[in-house]
Amino acid sequence: MPRLALLRRQLLAASFLGLMAVLPVLGAAEAAPAVEQSRKIADGLYQVVLSDSQDRLYVASAGRRGENNAKILALDPKTLDTVGTIDVSAQPAFGLGLNDRTGTLYATATRGGEVLAIDLKSGQVVATVRHGEKAHVREALVDPESNKVYVSVFGGRDGGPGAVWVIDGAKNELERVIENPGSGISGLALDPAKGMLYAADMVTNEVVLIDLAEGAVTGKYAAGGESPINLAIDTAGRRLFVANQKSGDVSVLDIENGRLITRIPTGEGALGLGYNPANRLLYVGNRKAGTVSVVDIDKLEVIASLPTGTHPQTIAIDPETSVVYVTNKAKSAGRGKPPIDDPNGDTVSIITP
Numbered sequence: 001m002p003r004l005a006l007l008r009r010q011l012l013a014a015s016f017l018g019l020m021a022v023l024p025v026l027g028a029a030e031a032a033p034a035v036e037q038s039r040k041i042a043d044g045l046y047q048v049v050l051s052d053s054q055d056r057l058y059v060a061s062a063g064r065r066g067e068n069n070a071k072i073l074a075l076d077p078k079t080l081d082t083v084g085t086i087d088v089s090a091q092p093a094f095g096l097g098l099n100d101r102t103g104t105l106y107a108t109a110t111r112g113g114e115v116l117a118i119d120l121k122s123g124q125v126v127a128t129v130r131h132g133e134k135a136h137v138r139e140a141l142v143d144p145e146s147n148k149v150y151v152s153v154f155g156g157r158d159g160g161p162g163a164v165w166v167i168d169g170a171k172n173e174l175e176r177v178i179e180n181p182g183s184g185i186s187g188l189a190l191d192p193a194k195g196m197l198y199a200a201d202m203v204t205n206e207v208v209l210i211d212l213a214e215g216a217v218t219g220k221y222a223a224g225g226e227s228p229i230n231l232a233i234d235t236a237g238r239r240l241f242v243a244n245q246k247s248g249d250v251s252v253l254d255i256e257n258g259r260l261i262t263r264i265p266t267g268e269g270a271l272g273l274g275y276n277p278a279n280r281l282l283y284v285g286n287r288k289a290g291t292v293s294v295v296d297i298d299k300l301e302v303i304a305s306l307p308t309g310t311h312p313q314t315i316a317i318d319p320e321t322s323v324v325y326v327t328n329k330a331k332s333a334g335r336g337k338p339p340i341d342d343p344n345g346d347t348v349s350i351i352t353p
């Protein structure tokens with residue numbers, strides 16, 4: 001039985017948590033993406049990545065503040081059962097990047113300003129990368145071809161300098177630091193063929209262009225929306241997609257010159273992005289709206305809006321099956337207050353094409 005057909009059968013037999021309604025925008029003759037399963041996992045979920053070699057989903061769980069129980073969970077990608085745990089309680093992880101060729105998981109321990117290199121076979125932290133005093137490390141973007149890891153460092157809305165770290169994956173050591181590309185550096189996108197790295201600057205509402213051969217900023221252009229936070233790249237079409245958190249939309253930019261092609265409204269708090277070149281669909285997690293928008297990048301329009309959980313956060317895509325995984329954060333009562341019981345938060349959802 002084909003892998004996707006088997007996956008569908010297993011998912012349909014699973015227990016649903018609710019929020020399975022789909023709001024399709026597709027015509028009746030077209031197949032609509034659907035939320036097949038959503039499952040409560042652990043407290044304080046952040047990024048999810050998929051390992052094909054391990055046949056596992058890895059999800060960062062920061063836990064509740066003050067409880068010192070942060071971990072990275074290994075999930076079965078078909079059932080979402082927890083099948084393993086990596087203890088990172090001493091260095092809570094938020095962002096994840098994976099080099100599936102080397103079996104190394106990179107985790108941004110934002111509170112301590114560190115990046116953890118974790119060997120997936122042993123489940124142990126094998127290296128810790130630091131630079132400066134508690135840098136606000138955010139995203140770890142891995143390039144398996146060069147075995148490099150690019151880490152965004154957010155400076156802050158007070159104008160403090162951001163940075164991009166370049167980690168040598170062979171040694172798991174800091175290779176260089178690209179200083180002060182902007183103060184609000186958040187999401188990253190890589191064009192390996194061109195040797196270019198693109199970074200979103202939330203403070204200036206710009207996209208920053210970094211030439212990796214020179215190790216320097218070579219240009220900037222307008223992001224096309226307010227508070228650009230995450231990026232995705234269509235290398236074949238030479239387009240850059242920008243999730244704009246404040247304006248609740250996605251900008252589509254000509255990657256060569258920054259020309260704004262269009263803006264696509266997706267939902268309040270547009271945050272996570274995942275692009276699948278196999279079916280030419282872009283998935284957008286709208287954190288405040290509680291939905292994931294499915295965008296046809298040829299038509300440049302939303303074709304489905306899927307409620308997945310309370311706060312859709314990050315997205316991972318299986319390139320073989322085009323199945324999509326989404327983490328959904330829970331409601332927060334605010335610091336110092338008891339946690340809210342939220343059955344639709346701290347979940348992982350599966351979207352099938």
